[in-house]
Amino acid sequence: MTTYAKANAGFTAKFRNVFKPRDIFLHDGKSLRRFTIGARLQFAAAFAAFVLLAWSAFATFQAIHAMRGDVAQMERRLSQMQNDVDAIRAATAQRAALLEQRQAFLTAMVSGETDARRLAAMLPAAAPHSDNPAAQQATETFGAVEDMQADFARRVQAATRQRYRETAGAVQRLGFNPARFHRGSGAVGGPYEPAAASDNSDPRFRELFTTWRQLDQLEQGVAAIPSAMPLQNAANFTSGYGVRSDPFRGRAAMHAGIDLAGPMGTPIYATADGVVGRAEYNNGGYGNLVEIDHGQGIQTRYGHLSRFAAHAGQRVHRGDLIGYMGSTGRSTGSHLHYEVRIDGRAVNPVPFLQSSNTFIALQNRISQPIAIGGPTSGSR
Numbered sequence: 001m002t003t004y005a006k007a008n009a010g011f012t013a014k015f016r017n018v019f020k021p022r023d024i025f026l027h028d029g030k031s032l033r034r035f036t037i038g039a040r041l042q043f044a045a046a047f048a049a050f051v052l053l054a055w056s057a058f059a060t061f062q063a064i065h066a067m068r069g070d071v072a073q074m075e076r077r078l079s080q081m082q083n084d085v086d087a088i089r090a091a092t093a094q095r096a097a098l099l100e101q102r103q104a105f106l107t108a109m110v111s112g113e114t115d116a117r118r119l120a121a122m123l124p125a126a127a128p129h130s131d132n133p134a135a136q137q138a139t140e141t142f143g144a145v146e147d148m149q150a151d152f153a154r155r156v157q158a159a160t161r162q163r164y165r166e167t168a169g170a171v172q173r174l175g176f177n178p179a180r181f182h183r184g185s186g187a188v189g190g191p192y193e194p195a196a197a198s199d200n201s202d203p204r205f206r207e208l209f210t211t212w213r214q215l216d217q218l219e220q221g222v223a224a225i226p227s228a229m230p231l232q233n234a235a236n237f238t239s240g241y242g243v244r245s246d247p248f249r250g251r252a253a254m255h256a257g258i259d260l261a262g263p264m265g266t267p268i269y270a271t272a273d274g275v276v277g278r279a280e281y282n283n284g285g286y287g288n289l290v291e292i293d294h295g296q297g298i299q300t301r302y303g304h305l306s307r308f309a310a311h312a313g314q315r316v317h318r319g320d321l322i323g324y325m326g327s328t329g330r331s332t333g334s335h336l337h338y339e340v341r342i343d344g345r346a347v348n349p350v351p352f353l354q355s356s357n358t359f360i361a362l363q364n365r366i367s368q369p370i371a372i373g374g375p376t377s378g379s380r
């Protein structure tokens with residue numbers, strides 16, 4: 001007999017020993033009954049129990065596997081929810097900070113109490129874009145406030161442009177090209193230091209800043225235009241600008257200014273803001289001369305003074321005392337020789353004196369806030 005046959009015979013013997021017929025006796029108190037359970041029935045019952053156990057094990061495994069999948073999916077969902085919450089929190093805080101920045105910029109612009117450099121630094125950045133749908137939806141709640149700010153910015157833009165047109169018109173009537181005043185900054189007599197807007201700033205507010213900057217430069221230029229009388233007391237107009245008969249030589253000569261006669265020692269005042277360039281005796285005929293540089297290529301000269309009340313390098317404002325009337329230099333009597341020079345060339349001072357009230361009003365308006373119109377359409 002082969003080894004395989006021997007092993008098979010041994011397994012059959014063990015199988016028959018396990019599933020051998022079994023007798024079961026039941027006694028109900030009156031009679032005794034005998035039941036025989038054959039090998040096949042035992043095998044079928046054992047097989048059914050095995051199948052049930054295997055199915056239970058498989059079902060349990062599947063349930064555990066499914067549960068693990070649900071847990072992983074739940075963890076992914078919780079992670080996504082946490083990411084959404086973080087994105088909403090960050091987007092909301094960023095948008096709220098942006099709205100505050102815009103409001104601070106608009107407030108500073110209309111207050112009239114800021115300069116170009118500070119305002120350029122306050123320019124709000126462009127609104128950030130989020131790829132997170134939840135963050136986008138959350139920031140939409142700021143829409144009403146943003147619309148109000150945008151409407152206010154449009155009104156400030158319109159008011160700024162209107163004020164620029166009014167100022168430019170007055171400057172043009174005096175013979176100036178408004179473009180002249182966009183070459184320099186507002187610092188009278190100082191170097192040009194541009195205040196540029198950031199490239200990543202909001203385009204709407206950058207355009208508003210550019211318009212305001214043009215107005216600011218023009219109004220600072222207006223401050224350099226001589227617009228006040230150099231004398232507060234009445235004076236005699238004794239000689240005008242242009243060709244006249246020279247009082248010393250008796251022949252035609254160019255008179256580069258006007259002469260205003262008055263008592264010796266009459267106070268003389270600066271006609272615009274600026275820096276005193278010279279306060280000294282001049283051998284060219286002016287005698288005691290005060291020359292003020294007003295910036296933008298504009299100068300005024302005050303000649304024949306009896307004495308000085310200002311010194312070179314001193315910053316003066318319109319209406320400040322700078323000297324006293326006299327008769328020094330080429331002079332026939334107590335008077336003030338007053339000149340206005342543009343880019344080194346003498347021009348007629350009379351139009352500046354005639355428009356003094358207009359320009360004084362414009363100069364007084366420089367520090368005033370930009371006036372915004374009435375309620376918006378739809379308000380009650």
